[in-house]
Amino acid sequence: MSTTENRFDSLHTAIHRPERKVDLPQNTDGSLKKLPEYYGENIFDFRNSDAISEKIKKNLLEVSSSGKLLNKDEVEVVANAVTDWAISRGVTHFCHWFQPLTGWTAEKHDAFLRIDAKGKPFEKLSASQLMQGEPDASSFPNGGSRSTFEARGYTSWDLTSPLFIIEGPNGKTLCIPTAFVAYHGEALDIKTPLLRSVSKISEEATRFMNLVGESEVKSVNVSAGCEQEYFLIDKAFYFARPDLVMTGRTMFGELTAKHQQLDDHYFGDIPDRALSFMQELDLELHRLGIPAKTRHNEVAPGQFELAPIFKEANVSSDHNQIIMALIKKIAEKHNFAALLHEKPFANINGSGKHMNWSMLTDTGVNMLEPGDHPHQNMSFLAIVAIVVEAVNRHEQALRMAIAGHGNDHRLGANEAPPSIISVFLGDTISKIFDSFKEGKTFTPTGSNVLDMGAQQLAHLLKDNTDRNRTSPFAFTGNKFEFRAVGSSQAVGFPITILNAAVASVLNESNSYIEAELKSGRKVDEVLRDLTVKWISNAGASIFNGDGYSEDWVVEAEKRGLANLKTSADAYPVLKDLKQTAFLTEQGIYNPAELETRYNVLTERYILCREIEFNCFINLVNQNVLPSAIEYKRRLGEVIVAQKSMGLESSVESDIYKKLNSETEALYSNIRSLKKEMDALDHDDEAKTSLTIANKLMPISLDGADICSSLERLVPNDLWSLPKYYDMLFLR
Numbered sequence: 001m002s003t004t005e006n007r008f009d010s011l012h013t014a015i016h017r018p019e020r021k022v023d024l025p026q027n028t029d030g031s032l033k034k035l036p037e038y039y040g041e042n043i044f045d046f047r048n049s050d051a052i053s054e055k056i057k058k059n060l061l062e063v064s065s066s067g068k069l070l071n072k073d074e075v076e077v078v079a080n081a082v083t084d085w086a087i088s089r090g091v092t093h094f095c096h097w098f099q100p101l102t103g104w105t106a107e108k109h110d111a112f113l114r115i116d117a118k119g120k121p122f123e124k125l126s127a128s129q130l131m132q133g134e135p136d137a138s139s140f141p142n143g144g145s146r147s148t149f150e151a152r153g154y155t156s157w158d159l160t161s162p163l164f165i166i167e168g169p170n171g172k173t174l175c176i177p178t179a180f181v182a183y184h185g186e187a188l189d190i191k192t193p194l195l196r197s198v199s200k201i202s203e204e205a206t207r208f209m210n211l212v213g214e215s216e217v218k219s220v221n222v223s224a225g226c227e228q229e230y231f232l233i234d235k236a237f238y239f240a241r242p243d244l245v246m247t248g249r250t251m252f253g254e255l256t257a258k259h260q261q262l263d264d265h266y267f268g269d270i271p272d273r274a275l276s277f278m279q280e281l282d283l284e285l286h287r288l289g290i291p292a293k294t295r296h297n298e299v300a301p302g303q304f305e306l307a308p309i310f311k312e313a314n315v316s317s318d319h320n321q322i323i324m325a326l327i328k329k330i331a332e333k334h335n336f337a338a339l340l341h342e343k344p345f346a347n348i349n350g351s352g353k354h355m356n357w358s359m360l361t362d363t364g365v366n367m368l369e370p371g372d373h374p375h376q377n378m379s380f381l382a383i384v385a386i387v388v389e390a391v392n393r394h395e396q397a398l399r400m401a402i403a404g405h406g407n408d409h410r411l412g413a414n415e416a417p418p419s420i421i422s423v424f425l426g427d428t429i430s431k432i433f434d435s436f437k438e439g440k441t442f443t444p445t446g447s448n449v450l451d452m453g454a455q456q457l458a459h460l461l462k463d464n465t466d467r468n469r470t471s472p473f474a475f476t477g478n479k480f481e482f483r484a485v486g487s488s489q490a491v492g493f494p495i496t497i498l499n500a501a502v503a504s505v506l507n508e509s510n511s512y513i514e515a516e517l518k519s520g521r522k523v524d525e526v527l528r529d530l531t532v533k534w535i536s537n538a539g540a541s542i543f544n545g546d547g548y549s550e551d552w553v554v555e556a557e558k559r560g561l562a563n564l565k566t567s568a569d570a571y572p573v574l575k576d577l578k579q580t581a582f583l584t585e586q587g588i589y590n591p592a593e594l595e596t597r598y599n600v601l602t603e604r605y606i607l608c609r610e611i612e613f614n615c616f617i618n619l620v621n622q623n624v625l626p627s628a629i630e631y632k633r634r635l636g637e638v639i640v641a642q643k644s645m646g647l648e649s650s651v652e653s654d655i656y657k658k659l660n661s662e663t664e665a666l667y668s669n670i671r672s673l674k675k676e677m678d679a680l681d682h683d684d685e686a687k688t689s690l691t692i693a694n695k696l697m698p699i700s701l702d703g704a705d706i707c708s709s710l711e712r713l714v715p716n717d718l719w720s721l722p723k724y725y726d727m728l729f730l731r
Helices: 003-017 054-066 072-088 127-131 191-212 235-239 242-247 270-289 313-333 380-392 396-400 426-436 492-518 523-537 551-559 567-575 577-585 590-644 650-678 685-713 724-729
Strands: 089-095 109-113 113-115 121-123 152-156 163-168 171-182 220-226 230-232 292-297 302-309 336-339 355-361 473-474 479-483
Touching: 003 230, 003 724, 054 072, 072 089, 072 171, 113 551, 121 426, 127 152, 127 577, 152 163, 171 191, 191 220, 191 313, 191 355, 191 380, 191 492, 220 292, 220 302, 220 313, 220 492, 230 235, 230 313, 230 724, 235 242, 235 336, 242 590, 270 292, 270 336, 302 313, 302 479, 313 336, 313 492, 355 492, 380 396, 380 426, 380 492, 380 523, 396 492, 396 577, 396 650, 426 523, 492 523, 492 577, 567 577, 567 590, 567 685, 577 590, 650 685
Parallel strands: 089 171
Antiparallel strands: 089 109, 113 121, 152 171, 163 171, 220 355, 230 302, 230 336, 292 302, 355 479, 473 479
């Protein structure tokens, strides 16, 4: 079968896919179960287990919050309860589930099977197996911190994240969320620093609440909710595009005449096949205790979004990793391929992962909840100011935290915030802060009820701020939304950096409050002064306008804000001792761990780009050029035939010249790209990454434009690769 026949066979397959039917959970009488009846049935949380005493639960909770050593006898009780629970659900294996620096997850399955002294088999998970594992630390990304012969690493049970069951075609496996560290304790994962940052911000935020009069607050947890955008295309098209399989994005493609200009896909009627996938995805997420809440069409054709209810940051981070894995797994069951890359298709919206962030006390208070009278809520205003100052101080670290080769295609495009980190506060909060700085009393104006002029409509209450989808970091009513996070990214890393940034300013603020209160001042006066101090200092980072505009880029430069346009520009922040002091001084990372991350991220950037370049060159040689040359052959035959008959062939000749020019240009392009790749100095990764970003990427993008031009010229029957029309519209 030729490549063009393969493409049209893929078209036929995609159009005639049968819809997958999913069996919904049923009761014994055949009636459908209600969602609360099966929600969380595949998770084990010791806090909710009837097989574990309240005393042991209390002791384990103290361990998880204080760092005390675990009592092995108590862990044995938990392990026995887990064994009974898992085996009763048909589980045969367990694994330590962790998040190495690959950005994805890792697991090694062990059977519950054990053999006693008499050779008789039985099933058991021991306390030691629950608490600790030993994967090979040298085989995961370690940034040179481990030699090949230094292989030992440890996984350690995370008491704060529930165990869960994953189901395979012929069995089930129990997953134990764990941290992953090297032999000497250096964090080789995403979870360990995240947990450190959660502890640190809890310490500082609790101190803040106690200082302002909330003495009953004993702890504060970071709350996070990660929206997840993705594309669905038919699996037949996916495997007919080697660039999607190898890199997650198309190296080139001609934009369809109609794509997203009419905004008719956004929040539109969900296609049946996509809805069937979403319904099965929701079902499996709910069984895992992941509170999937919303689902809808996104802006681009073929693009969708899922958003869960907010959870504790560590659990939310784990949940998002599971969500990404399940999106891919369940999509395949529906003969889809799910694309999580930030920019799988050029010139249409890419995908992000808006990370919503707030702080919640153990008494149930959201520290970013403004209340009915935000101008009088001094602790709320102080916390907002503290967060703004944290972003202002650590803008470069936050930019680094969302860097990635995929996100480089998205940041600054028309659907994503720029690579300049700024804060949107909205009119109400901004006006309150302005009045504070001017020493005036803020007086609310206008009604918070919208009059729509139609009696039949329910009254709408206005929020205290509008939404600004062009801002990378926006206050959205009672939380901040870090909108610049990429769709494929492990969200635990940006959460860690944000937590550490806020904790550092909280610490300084707490010392200020403490000193002022000792001098006899009132709390509200101190908080007002603190708010003015931070907002005045962070003024350059506050921007409520259009973040997509070129004017903002110019204005941001005048304000002194960094514009780290590529990942290669952003990663060196990890080597800047001044920029990372807030991380090392608080114990979130040590210097060696930061160096490890710089090395891992830089190496990954280089490798991913080189894979893209090689894939692009192969596609050009094996698909694009043969299609163009075949069309030239056909045109040449027509021109020769017409000339032999004395007929004009100006149209054919003009097309031939254009085709020949583009073909020559493309061949020259890939030769230049290959030459520059061969000249890269891999002994100097910092230099190599910058060369790739600033020299090789522009060459490859120029080549992509030529490919798209050829796609417009070459007849449809000669083009061997699935086109954007095929992939985005045929479901």
